[in-house]
Amino acid sequence: MIEKLEYVYMPKNSLTFPPERLLLAPGPTNLHSRVLQALIAPILGHKDPRFLDIMDETAALLRYVFQTRNKVTLALPGTGGAGMEATLVNLLEPGDTVVVLDAGYFAARMVEIADRCRARVIVHQTEWGRAVDIDSLEAALQQAGRVKLVAAVHGETSTGVEHPIAEIARVAHAHGALLAVDAVPTLGGVWLPVDEWQIDICYSGSQKCLSAPPGLAPITVSEPAMQVIHQRKTKVQSWYHDLSILSRYWSRERVYHHTAPINMTYALREALVLIQEEGLETVIQRIGVLSAGVLAGLQAMGLELFSDPAHRLTTVVAVKTPTGIDEARVRATLLETFNIEISGGLGAYAGKLWRIGIMGHSARPRNLLAFLAALEMVLREQGHATEPGVGPRVACEVFSRT
Ligand SMILES: Cc1ncc(COP(=O)(O)O)c(C=O)c1O
Numbered sequence: 001m002i003e004k005l006e007y008v009y010m011p012k013n014s015l016t017f018p019p020e021r022l023l024l025a026p027g028p029t030n031l032h033s034r035v036l037q038a039l040i041a042p043i044l045g046h047k048d049p050r051f052l053d054i055m056d057e058t059a060a061l062l063r064y065v066f067q068t069r070n071k072v073t074l075a076l077p078g079t080g081g082a083g084m085e086a087t088l089v090n091l092l093e094p095g096d097t098v099v100v101l102d103a104g105y106f107a108a109r110m111v112e113i114a115d116r117c118r119a120r121v122i123v124h125q126t127e128w129g130r131a132v133d134i135d136s137l138e139a140a141l142q143q144a145g146r147v148k149l150v151a152a153v154h155g156e157t158s159t160g161v162e163h164p165i166a167e168i169a170r171v172a173h174a175h176g177a178l179l180a181v182d183a184v185p186t187l188g189g190v191w192l193p194v195d196e197w198q199i200d201i202c203y204s205g206s207q208k209c210l211s212a213p214p215g216l217a218p219i220t221v222s223e224p225a226m227q228v229i230h231q232r233k234t235k236v237q238s239w240y241h242d243l244s245i246l247s248r249y250w251s252r253e254r255v256y257h258h259t260a261p262i263n264m265t266y267a268l269r270e271a272l273v274l275i276q277e278e279g280l281e282t283v284i285q286r287i288g289v290l291s292a293g294v295l296a297g298l299q300a301m302g303l304e305l306f307s308d309p310a311h312r313l314t315t316v317v318a319v320k321t322p323t324g325i326d327e328a329r330v331r332a333t334l335l336e337t338f339n340i341e342i343s344g345g346l347g348a349y350a351g352k353l354w355r356i357g358i359m360g361h362s363a364r365p366r367n368l369l370a371f372l373a374a375l376e377m378v379l380r381e382q383g384h385a386t387e388p389g390v391g392p393r394v395a396c397e398v399f400s401r402t
Contacts, residue, residue: 022367100151148177158349201222216265226244331344
């Protein structure tokens with residue numbers, strides 16, 4: 001036994017202290033000190049009545065941010081991808097038709113999952129950077145025949161575009177289809193009234209606008225969608241993601257399904273309380289103003305918006321990297337010299353875009369001004385000189401207009 005120890009990596013001390021970064025990529029975000037405190041609160045057993053109360057409170061707070069009365073509203077163990085997987089595996093059976101609205105990087109995953117469900121997948125393509133066109137969607141649905149599900153991404157993190165979910169819902173329902181919405185980068189940061197827009201199933205991730213650590217996927221399911229799940233001819237192919245079992249775990253029945261991620265649930269609950277204290281509408285308005293300010297600052301520095309301005313997603317500002325600038329080197333310098341993280345482009349836009357997250361606790365004027373000032377210095381090093389201080393100054397003007 002002893003000689004085996006030499007193969008085991010022994011850290012010098014038992015705690016790892018990573019550097020403190022300013023997180024301005026589209027998630028994860030920096031955490032409020034109350035959320036951090038929640039993570040180190042005493043752990044309870046997952047059947048402890050106090051913890052069961054915390055689950056109920058978390059579900060109630062999730063209903064608040066989803067703007068829904070859906071009974072089945074819970075936090076899945078797993079990241080946003082678990083929400084996507086649960087949505088599709090529960091609603092699709094072999095041979096069902098699903099129309100996936102593909103307008104960026106994340107819809108491709110929906111296609112992959114739906115394909116594994118052995119569904120008939122129709123991909124409705126929209127150019128990256130543009131919003132789904134309702135007339136062409138209507139025409140596609142007419143051609144598709146009987147469609148069980150339309151799957152859409154509310155905010156495309158890869159392109160910085162917000163898709164018109166209210167209209168997509170109208171068209172999907174007129175065609176007799178259910179609507180599933182990915183709200184990973186939008187829940188708690190962009191207006192998304194699930195009940196008013198009649199979204200049948202909607203999921204998100206804990207680490208973006210909700211500003212908790214990654215690891216939980218909030219999801220809400222309408223009555224009609226639950227009925228479809230209960231009336232399936234085949235079992236849901238994933239036992240772990242089966243919403244008919246999970247919903248009983250999150251109901252008063254408490255039918256054991258998994259050991260809840262206890263401290264993560266505390267953290268999510270606290271992050272949701274913070275949103276409730278500020279007020280959902282106020283949070284959304286704050287994100288809107290800060291996003292407009294950052295974009296104005298970047299434009300004043302000569303950078304160009306990538307997304308269609310009429311459908312710009314406030315929580316992700318996507319700008320083109322100027323010609324002659326090494327995109328990845330700029331991000332690396334921001335990280336190494338200034339401890340600031342932003343993202344680059346995905347897929348065909350790798351190396352061509354920067355994406356800045358305006359989310360949760362990271363979305364504060366001082367953070368965004370620090371980023372704009374740092375970016376100016378890094379860009380100057382690479383020969384892209386602008387009027388000194390113009391980015392932060394212009395952003396400040398927008399911030400202070402409200
Ligand atoms: C629109 C969208 N959907 C799904 C995901 C996947 O979420 P996660 O990385 O939390 O699994 C992301 C992640 O950024 C996303 O932006």
